[in-house]
Amino acid sequence: MSNELFFKSAAELGELLDKKEISAVELIQSVIDRTKKIEPRVQAFLATNEEKVIAEAKASDERRAAGKKLSPLDGIPVATKDILADKGVQLTCASKILKNYISPYTSTAIERLRDAGAIMWGRTNLDEFAMGSSVENSAFQATHNPWDLERIPGGSSGGSSAAVAAGETIIALGSDTGGSIRQPAALCGVVGLKPTYGLVSRYGLAAFASSLDQIGPFARTVKDVASTLQIIAGHDRYDSTSFKANIPNYTESIEKNKGPWKLGVPKEYFGEGLNPEVRVFIEKAIDFYKQQGCEIVEVSLPNADLAIPAYYLTATAEASSNLARYDGIRYTHRSSDATDAIDIYSKSRAEGFGDEVKRRIILGTYVLSSGYYDAYYVRAQKVRTLIRRDFEQAFQRVDALLTPTSPTAAFKIGEKATDPLSMYLSDIYTISINLAGLPGISIPCGFTNNNLPVGLQIIGKPYAEAQLLAIADFFEKAHPHYTKNPSL
Amino acid sequence: MxxxxxxxxxxxxxxxxxxxxxxxxxxxxxxxxxxxxxxxxxxxxxxxxxxxxxxxxxxxxxxxxxxxxxxxxxxxxxxxxxxxxxxxxxxxxxxxxxxxxxxxxxxxxxxxxxxxxxxxxxxxxxxxxxxxxxxxxxxxxxxxxxxxxxxxxxxxxxxxxxxxxxxxxxxxxxxxxxxxxxxxxxxxxxxxxxxxxxxxxxxxxxxxxxxxxxxxxxxxxxxxxxxxxxxxxxxxxxxxxxxxxxxxxxxxxxxxxxxxxxxxxxxxxxxxxxxxxxxxxxxxxxxxxxxxESIRAEQPELPFIKQERFFQQYDLPYSVTSVICPDKELSDYFEEAVSLYNQPKMIANFIVNELLRELSVAGTNGSLPLAESKVKPHHLASLAKLVDQSVISSQIAKEVFNEIFKTGQNPEKIVEDKDLKQNTDTSAIEKLCADAINNNPKAVAEFKSGKDNAINAIKGQVMKASQGKANPKIIDEILRKLLA
Structure with missing residues (x-):
């Protein structure tokens, strides 16, 4: 038994479990011990529950012993972003306004993983209501990048990416509205997938921007991401935007699908603002695919520069509406100073929400206001259509697109905290994909001179996750960056 | 202005x-x-x-x-x-x-x-x-x-x-x-x-x-x-x-x-x-x-259209259609009864005057629903037939109705059991008429002086004496003959 189980992939651990070389209890204990040791420095979690997970791990061992393994993830620890509802468990969204809220029901994604035997190990930190790119907007704590504790882990799902990178969990779930899975995956050197809009049920995901939000997995390897997706993907009758389709066997298609593919490089993603060091790694990755026989085509996404404004109009409009329910009346924080209903609303919300959330609620309220709606919201939707068409045209020529995930590697805590606009720009390569509803994956493709991970983003056609994962896995096999771990 | x-x-x-x-x-x-x-x-x-x-x-x-x-x-x-x-x-x-x-x-x-x-x-x-x-x-x-x-x-x-x-x-x-x-x-x-x-x-x-x-x-x-x-x-x-x-x-x-x-x-x-x-x-x-269109095809006949049809087809007065037609269940009930015995006016009157009144007082919590009524369309059809064929008088029909409402029994059986058949025995009625004339000199005098309505008082006496079973048409004929 290796004493570093927590740095192994779920696939490897599954084999060890199957061969009875380790038990699920040993595995979760290894993760618990690891977390105890380094969590004071990383601060990826908002909550964990040792007793419960050890009991669950025991049950998993019993299933395996009885030959009743539920899935390849049976007994594997999974951390969940504290924005996904799980019955009896806190659901804070890293906001003071939901500080004491316990969800009375379970999200579909968590339920499916639990039904597959996975061990729900802890709630990870995030930017408040998933609004941010650094987890600095969490009302409770900053999470530190395991590769450099002075730096941010990316966001908003930075707790999840940091936990995977630091060996505090094997798999994690996050949510991605404008890059919130892919950017932290890139900055923490792990794999993160944002599935096609509608592939994974949003039921139980506290909404930030409903037309953009998607739940997706983080893991050390593409294969682990695939086996997690296998479990959480598929139609759910509790989500009207959930897609009705047969789900292919992702793990199998990774093995079968070896290319060569026709891969596009959108020129707009390599302009000003892209850090030269990051650029080198992305170009090397492109070069790798070329050398392996893939055809590389330069494509154009002419409306790429409209993505950030269209995104911030759409996402804030939806957020202003989605967050209206946190009003101090029923289950959220209620100001003790309030004297009437209006007062309850304004004081509870003023006390409960952080600055970035307030900024977006105010912006979104303005966007939807009578007299501005057509100029802002409606226009943003038209731009969204243009952006989607750009991708459709590009995908007539290529199977997938290769781009940087983030323009820079992880920046320092505090570096951009007072400059929301420069923070918004860290999602410049990920945002369009949400606007177009496409799947995107970030995989590690190198390390900077400061030993900070760099992520390659691969963008796929709608519901072509099988191919997307195959393309990512192809790179990973030749570049097993997951074997390198942060020294903590 | x-x-x-x-x-x-x-x-x-x-x-x-x-x-x-x-x-x-x-x-x-x-x-x-x-x-x-x-x-x-x-x-x-x-x-x-x-x-x-x-x-x-x-x-x-x-x-x-x-x-x-x-x-x-x-x-x-x-x-x-x-x-x-x-x-x-x-x-x-x-x-x-x-x-x-x-x-x-x-x-x-x-x-x-x-x-x-x-x-x-x-x-x-x-x-x-x-x-x-x-x-x-x-x-x-x-x-x-x-x-x-x-x-x-x-x-x-x-x-x-x-x-x-x-x-x-x-x-x-x-x-x-x-x-x-x-x-x-x-x-x-x-x-x-x-x-x-x-x-x-x-x-x-x-x-x-x-x-x-x-x-x-x-x-x-x-x-x-x-x-x-x-x-x-x-x-x-x-x-x-x-x-x-x-x-x-x-x-x-x-x-x-x-x-x-x-x-x-x-x-x-x-x-x-x-x-x-x-x-x-x-x-x-x-x-x-x-x-x-499939939803349209399932649409029932609407009340105002039904009312028009009821005027035409059954020659019913507005006082009746305005009660029956707004209620689909009731109008279906009516039409089912009429399909069993074609006396629409009589059946409609049973519904409006007897059935609805009884339903309105029978419920424990508001009106008793029609579906729970013991009186079914076939009862009303039979009842109408008994009246139409002069087996019972319309006065007796009300009594029979009340019995059906209570028991759900067939009207024929009720008439039989309670011996409610109309009396058409002319000689017996003649005797009752003669008695009534003798006992009501005032009404007789009024009638003879030209007040035709006065005959009703005498008729009422005959009907009472026959316990409601004498045929009112026959009473009328005999009285007029005796008083002529």
């Missing part, structure tokens, strides 16, 4: 679906507060709405009843305002693409007397849309309590054009709307239970003027009579304001039923900005022509 009022209504009607509009939670009036909820109803973080198909179907049915256009696509929008009865602080409604557009409601204005049919006319509809209801607030002293049981139940909002001019028309509109919706089984439309709610937009203008006056929205109209009284008051108030040289303010006013006045609630400047936008959690609904 003479003024004309212009009135448009916004009527909310709760659909009688089993479950709520966006989640499978039932709704029942009067349930223990906050028991009919779940994560979706309460708007908990992460909860998502899923459309109730039956609510869409019911809304289409309503649209087809009122000749609305049913567009191929309708969609969902969020209407925002903060209020504690609304769990999400937005209501899922339909803004610019409602499920029904246009349409009209046939109304019947009051006739010159109760038994005379009034004029019919059409009131134009603007649209009908589907939305979710909100919860209910109760204020007790300084505290407010909220019950979310009602939250999320399906409501249709029926919006009329400014197409009515007085309280009579408003009354007739609500009555017709209620009749049609009850008839089609869409809703019980009980205003006291909040199943039907009405706001009125009222303006006045000098008669002959085409331009509409400034409108006032009138709320808190909690009963049909409340609507009519509120509308009447508001028309009068506006006319008096204009006549005294004042301007009408665009505002929302509340009807105070106790005080019998309307009170200003808020001015136009304080109107909400609802910030409507398409609900990203719900897909637009596509209604194919095939689906729409």
């Amino acid at each position: 003479e003024y004309e009022a212009v009135i448009g209504l916004e009527v909310h009607v709760q659909l009688g679906t089993k479950t709520k509009l966006f989640t499978r939670v039932p709704y029942a009036y009067g349930a223990e507060p906050n028991t009919l909820t779940n994560s979706v109803v309460l708007g908990l973080p992460g909860a998502l709405p899923v459309m109730n198909l039956q609510a869409i179907r019911d809304s289409i049915r309503v649209g087809l009843i009122f000749n609305c256009q049913i567009p191929e696509i309708c969609k969902w929008d969020r209407k925002h305002y903060f209020y504690p009865d609304m769990p999400k602080n937005y209501q899922i409604s339909q803004y610019d693409k409602p499920i029904c557009q246009g349409g009209e409601v046939e109304i019947e204005l009051p006739g010159s007397a109760r038994n005379i049919m009034g004029k019919h006319r059409m009131v134009k509809l603007t649209r009908i849309h589907l939305e979710e209801d909100v919860g209910k607030l109760t204020h007790i002293g300084n505290e407010s309590l909220v019950d979310y049981n009602r939250a999320g139940t399906p409501l249709i909002e029926i919006v009329t054009e400014p197409d009515m001019h007085n309280a009579d028309e408003v009354f007739a509109f609500l009555k017709s709307l209620r009749m049609h919706l009850l008839y089609a089984g869409i809703s019980d439309c009980d205003m006291e239970k909040g199943q039907m709610r009405c706001d009125a937009n009222i303006s006045v203008r000098p008669k002959g003027e085409r331009k509409l006056g400034t409108k006032v929205e009138l709320k808190n109209l909690n009963s049909i009579s409340g609507v009519c009284n509120g509308v009447s008051f508001e028309i009068k108030r506006q006319i008096e304001s204009l006549e005294s040289g004042q301007r009408i303010l665009q505002e929302t006013r509340r009807w105070d039923a106790e005080g019998g006045i309307t009170i200003s609630m808020r001015s136009k400047e304080m109107a909400h900005d609802y910030r409507y936008f398409p609900d990203p959690d719900l897909m637009p609904v596509k209604i194919s022509k095939e689906w729409r």
